[in-house]
Amino acid sequence: MISLIGRGLVLLALAAAVSGCVVGSISGIRKRDRGGDWTRNLTFAFGSFMVMATLLMEYALITHDFSVGYVAQVGSLSTPLHITIVSLWSALEGSILFWGFVLGIYAMVFAWTTRGRHPQHTAYSLAVLLGVAVFFCFLVASVADPFAAVEVVPPDGPGPNPLLQNHVLMIIHPPALYLGFVGMSVPFAMACSALLAGRLDAAWMQMLRRWTLLVWSFLTLGILLGGWWSYEVLGWGGYWAWDPVENASFMPWLAATAFLHSAMVTARKGLFSGWSLVLVIASFLLTLLGTFMTRSGVFNSVHSFTQSPIGPVFLVFIAIVLVFSVILLSARLDTLAAKDASIGSAVSREGSFLLNNLLFVCFTFTVLLGTLYPLIVEAISENRISVGQPYFDAMSAPICLALLFLMGVGPVLPWGRSEPGQVRQLFVRPAVFSVVVGALSFALGVRSPWVIGTFSMATFAAWASVRELSTPVLLRMRKQGEALPKALLESAIRTRRRFGGHIVHLGVVAMAVSVASATHWREDVDLTLTQDEPVEVFGYTLTYLGAENQDQPHRVSQVGRFSAAAGGRDLGVLEPRFNRYKKRGDEVPSPAVYSGPKEDLYLSLLRVDDDGTASLRVVVQPMVAWLWVGGLMMVFGSFIASFPERILRRRSSVEAQGDVA
Amino acid sequence: MNWKVLLSGLFGIGLLVAVLAVPILKGTDPHALPSVLEGRKAPGFLLDSLEGQTWSSDSLVGKPVVMNFWATWCGPCKQEHPALLAAARMYPEVVFLGVLYGDEPAKAQRYLARAGAAYPTLVDPAQRTAMDFGVGGVPETFFIDRQGQIVKKVAQPISMGEISHWVEAIQ
Numbered sequence: 001m002i003s004l005i006g007r008g009l010v011l012l013a014l015a016a017a018v019s020g021c022v023v024g025s026i027s028g029i030r031k032r033d034r035g036g037d038w039t040r041n042l043t044f045a046f047g048s049f050m051v052m053a054t055l056l057m058e059y060a061l062i063t064h065d066f067s068v069g070y071v072a073q074v075g076s077l078s079t080p081l082h083i084t085i086v087s088l089w090s091a092l093e094g095s096i097l098f099w100g101f102v103l104g105i106y107a108m109v110f111a112w113t114t115r116g117r118h119p120q121h122t123a124y125s126l127a128v129l130l131g132v133a134v135f136f137c138f139l140v141a142s143v144a145d146p147f148a149a150v151e152v153v154p155p156d157g158p159g160p161n162p163l164l165q166n167h168v169l170m171i172i173h174p175p176a177l178y179l180g181f182v183g184m185s186v187p188f189a190m191a192c193s194a195l196l197a198g199r200l201d202a203a204w205m206q207m208l209r210r211w212t213l214l215v216w217s218f219l220t221l222g223i224l225l226g227g228w229w230s231y232e233v234l235g236w237g238g239y240w241a242w243d244p245v246e247n248a249s250f251m252p253w254l255a256a257t258a259f260l261h262s263a264m265v266t267a268r269k270g271l272f273s274g275w276s277l278v279l280v281i282a283s284f285l286l287t288l289l290g291t292f293m294t295r296s297g298v299f300n301s302v303h304s305f306t307q308s309p310i311g312p313v314f315l316v317f318i319a320i321v322l323v324f325s326v327i328l329l330s331a332r333l334d335t336l337a338a339k340d341a342s343i344g345s346a347v348s349r350e351g352s353f354l355l356n357n358l359l360f361v362c363f364t365f366t367v368l369l370g371t372l373y374p375l376i377v378e379a380i381s382e383n384r385i386s387v388g389q390p391y392f393d394a395m396s397a398p399i400c401l402a403l404l405f406l407m408g409v410g411p412v413l414p415w416g417r418s419e420p421g422q423v424r425q426l427f428v429r430p431a432v433f434s435v436v437v438g439a440l441s442f443a444l445g446v447r448s449p450w451v452i453g454t455f456s457m458a459t460f461a462a463w464a465s466v467r468e469l470s471t472p473v474l475l476r477m478r479k480q481g482e483a484l485p486k487a488l489l490e491s492a493i494r495t496r497r498r499f500g501g502h503i504v505h506l507g508v509v510a511m512a513v514s515v516a517s518a519t520h521w522r523e524d525v526d527l528t529l530t531q532d533e534p535v536e537v538f539g540y541t542l543t544y545l546g547a548e549n550q551d552q553p554h555r556v557s558q559v560g561r562f563s564a565a566a567g568g569r570d571l572g573v574l575e576p577r578f579n580r581y582k583k584r585g586d587e588v589p590s591p592a593v594y595s596g597p598k599e600d601l602y603l604s605l606l607r608v609d610d611d612g613t614a615s616l617r618v619v620v621q622p623m624v625a626w627l628w629v630g631g632l633m634m635v636f637g638s639f640i641a642s643f644p645e646r647i648l649r650r651r652s653s654v655e656a657q658g659d660v661a
Numbered sequence: 662m663n664w665k666v667l668l669s670g671l672f673g674i675g676l677l678v679a680v681l682a683v684p685i686l687k688g689t690d691p692h693a694l695p696s697v698l699e700g701r702k703a704p705g706f707l708l709d710s711l712e713g714q715t716w717s718s719d720s721l722v723g724k725p726v727v728m729n730f731w732a733t734w735c736g737p738c739k740q741e742h743p744a745l746l747a748a749a750r751m752y753p754e755v756v757f758l759g760v761l762y763g764d765e766p767a768k769a770q771r772y773l774a775r776a777g778a779a780y781p782t783l784v785d786p787a788q789r790t791a792m793d794f795g796v797g798g799v800p801e802t803f804f805i806d807r808q809g810q811i812v813k814k815v816a817q818p819i820s821m822g823e824i825s826h827w828v829e830a831i832q
Contacts, residue, residue, distance in 0.1 A: 323674060325670075607734045
């Protein structure tokens with residue numbers, strides 16, 4: 001029964017998306033308002049059907065209705081409720097349905113916020129958005145059908161992938177990434193509508209920036225949580241491995257970051273408008289490529305679901321979107337670029353943004369090449385190769401250093417033309433200071449030029465951000481006699497984009513310093529400990545206290561208990577473990593981490609023996625915690641910057657009235 | 662219409678789609694890593710079993726052999742153990758050999774006493790034989806035909822169906 005209703009809902013959503021796409025295109029071409037209303041209503045219909053279908057699937061999962069194909073595939077009577085709910089995105093079919101759900105929500109929010117504004121642009125955007133929706137509905141209705149009926153209904157199922165069940169971060173990492181990935185279709189639709197209409201108004205551009213920023217925040221959060229999860233669960237003490245699927249999420253992030261910067265120049269100076277649209281379209285295409293990588297079984301990675309039939313269908317879709325974008329761009333780029341002003345001086349803010357964009361695009365191509373290279377080699381020969389960390393590290397380190405440098409330069413340089421004297425005055429102090437920091441780290445024994453470079457460039461960048469953040473606050477405190485919290489809040493509200501932007505930059509600085517330190521000073525060793533015999537390792541005293549088995553309905557855990565102490569201070573008991581999931585029989589290691597501001601102690605259980613010994617891997621990495629702090633700062637800053645202006649304006653006008661009264 | 666953008670764009674698309682389509686068309690499995698030893702002669706060895714019996718590659722010439730590298734600390738090895746036991750009983754004319762990888766003989770004996778054994782497990786001091794076979798991790802299973810050639814290497818927990826398939830191939 002549920003299978004039938006579910007399929008019906010998906011088909012209704014498909015019908016709404018197809019008709020909305022057609023009506024939207026027509027009303028965009030004819031510039032008719034009535035058609036626009038119809039498109040909006042069809043968007044709401046599509047979104048509602050998608051939401052209903054997803055809720056129905058959740059209902060089937062929670063009630064363990066094993067007559068539904070997807071439930072039989074990932075459900076299990078012994079799985080805890082919260083895991084059952086999130087198992088919606090634990091396998092291919094469910095995750096595509098969830099994709100459609102998120103797209104439905106985005107489409108409805110977009111249709112709602114644009115009502116009564118920019119009729120032609122909105123009609124085109126909704127048409128493109130629903131065009132994307134047609135494809136996903138088609139997938140859900142055909143090759144990746146989660147509602148397929150099961151002939152012989154099993155009494156119980158295997159439960160979801162153990163990796164999903166193993167950590168709370170796995171519950172939030174995929175939805176955050178989905179919000180970022182799926183969300184990119186909104187900026188894409190907006191960019192296409194500007195190209196279809198042949199004009200890019202300032203208001204539309206501003207909306208495009210706001211949407212991209214919001215989506216970018218989710219993407220950042222998703223990537224960050226993925227790294228965090230990998231650190232907390234996978235047991236090797238790392239957070240980023242340049243795995244094809246990590247790259248797949250990183251590439252659209254890079255392209256979107258480039259857009260966020262070029263869009264500033266477009267808004268301020270009317271430069272690079274065509275180029276900005278190219279970046280938006282590229283970001284969306286890279287998210288599609290990323291999804292293809294995870295879902296087609298072409299790449300070997302922890303993320304890839306095994307061989308699946310959606311690969312060829314997806315590839316056809318990617319090809320269609322590519323051809324559509326290229327035709328659109330080649331038809332309209334000249335019209336848009338004709339209105340662009342020309343860049344004045346290289347030593348100006350727009351000059352530094354141009355350089356920033358070149359670096360980001362280089363970075364994207366570097367990652368793309370490294371990711372696709374094994375496929376290229378295999379296509380022209382029979383050889384199998386893999387491109388690993390050394391390539392990516394070697395290529396990305398100089399680009400990252402250059403970007404750090406630009407972070408210290410770009411926001412400080414004035415728009416337009418700058419005088420040499422002015423430039424000298426702006427940069428002498430931060431430059432001297434960063435050289436001092438570099439020399440200091442050399443004096444303290446750091447010999448790697450990359451680490452020294454990172455420290456000194458991070459200082460340079462931090463200087464610029466701290467100054468840009470503090471100057472308006474200090475000014476308010478001095479001129480208007482405001483207290484620090486009020487001055488901070490007011491300047492955050494008034495210059496919200498710049499304020500948020502600099503918080504993001506400081507987050508990047510924290511992450512850069514953290515990555516450099518954690519990589520450079522990482523120490524690890526595999527040890528075998530005998531019960532109750534303390535062992536000294538990397539300045540810590542570890543004592544193996546014994547092992548125990550914990551039995552839960554869905555899993556059995558073998559827990560090794562270790563007490564840790566450092567410098568006479570007791571750090572408590574750490575419990576790295578193996579979790580074995582009963583239904584699937586897979587063993588998943590679960591490391592234990594003692595995290596501090598200075599460094600992390602990371603224990604990963606390798607094996608427990610009956611004779612009172614246990615083997616474990618001990619990893620000590622400095623400053624890892626700052627990676628998460630920096631990442632969260634980036635997300636926080638971008639949320640500040642993308643906060644809707646209308647709400648803020650309302651608030652400050654209320655305040656102004658209060659002042660008058 | 663900007664023809665330069667259009668043509669270079671379409672060219673780029675063609676390349677990208679071709680690169681992505683190849684693995685789909687070839688139907689290759691990215692998780693499989695072919696062994697360079699496949700189709701070559703199996704390396705020679707002279708090892709003692711847990712029971713103290715000596716086994717040499719020379720004495721196996723003319724017989725089909727299945728060699729399984731395993732360890733007690735390896736979860737997937739335990740997972741495939743029942744399939745190997747059953748297969749060894751089903752194909753008495755095939756020589757099944759376990760080779761212990763990075764593990765202590767006493768532990769292996771204890772495990773086999775509990776989980777059951779149907780064929781000898783060889784002790785590989787300093788993992789010399791594993792190195793000769795290019796073993797990268799456990800479990801790995803090699804199928805060797807009567808001429809002493811490695812026909813197939815499976816580098817993941819093996820199933821009964823897979824064992825039957827490759828045993829047919831080496832007989």
